[in-house]
Amino acid sequence: MAAVLLFSLFMAGVLALFASPLPDGLERVAMDQGFAGNASGKEQFPIILESLAGIAGTLIVFCVAVAAGKALEKR
């Protein structure tokens, strides 16, 4: 169980740094069709911050999901 969380942290903190920078399907269609400019901008951060953010986000979402689960548990 913990292994999954650790692997997820590895994915977010390390593997994500090697993720493809190519636009995803929606971004590609937006670029091709000329409405990509409508988007409110997404800022670029230095690599180490991306890595830390990925790790932090993964931990946060884990906690949020568990908290939600606990709130909905059978009593």
Added chain:
Amino acid sequence: MHIPDGFLSTQVWAAMWVVSSLVILYALSKVKGKLKEKTVPLMGMLAAFIFAAQMLNVPIGAGTSGHLLGGVLAAVLLGPFVASIVMVAVFVVQAIFFQDGGITALGANIFNMGLIGTIFGYYVFRAAERITKNTFASAAFAAWLAVVLAACATAIELAYSGTAALEIVLPAMAVVHAVIGVVEAGLTLAVLAYIGKARPDLLQLPKI
């Protein structure tokens, strides 16, 4: 497929907020007081895994990349309504902490990339499973379909917003995501197969 702020008109993003909120409230009502204690850590693990996996864009050709959505994977393991809650957690954290998907667009993003897969995708999975008697293949198919339908929903929302012409954006989104959907199907299959080997008991949990 995260829609940023600025792509959707006010009517469309507000309507999608309403739709998603209603579905989420319904899901919560189905789950509340029924969730087994054993399921809670799995919710956390899936949320973490899906969140992290969505960061791993892989090139799919033609200068484009794709990434896992994970809704069908979550639903196959947890059932449609618990999976919906997990996916909501993922998209909310992404939108708030990563600006990955706009806040106004959050309702649409939750619906497109989460609820279509966790709910409609789940019932497609179950129907396919009944017909083929093959759990993994059914999950892979449902996962692929969920990606394509998510893309179609996105295209329709963009068209209704006046951001793009339906007759152009719908085929474009559908075709690109028919390819990306193969990645989704493959990853869904791989993860389920791994669970089937390592922790088959996780495939037998009660599903809500």
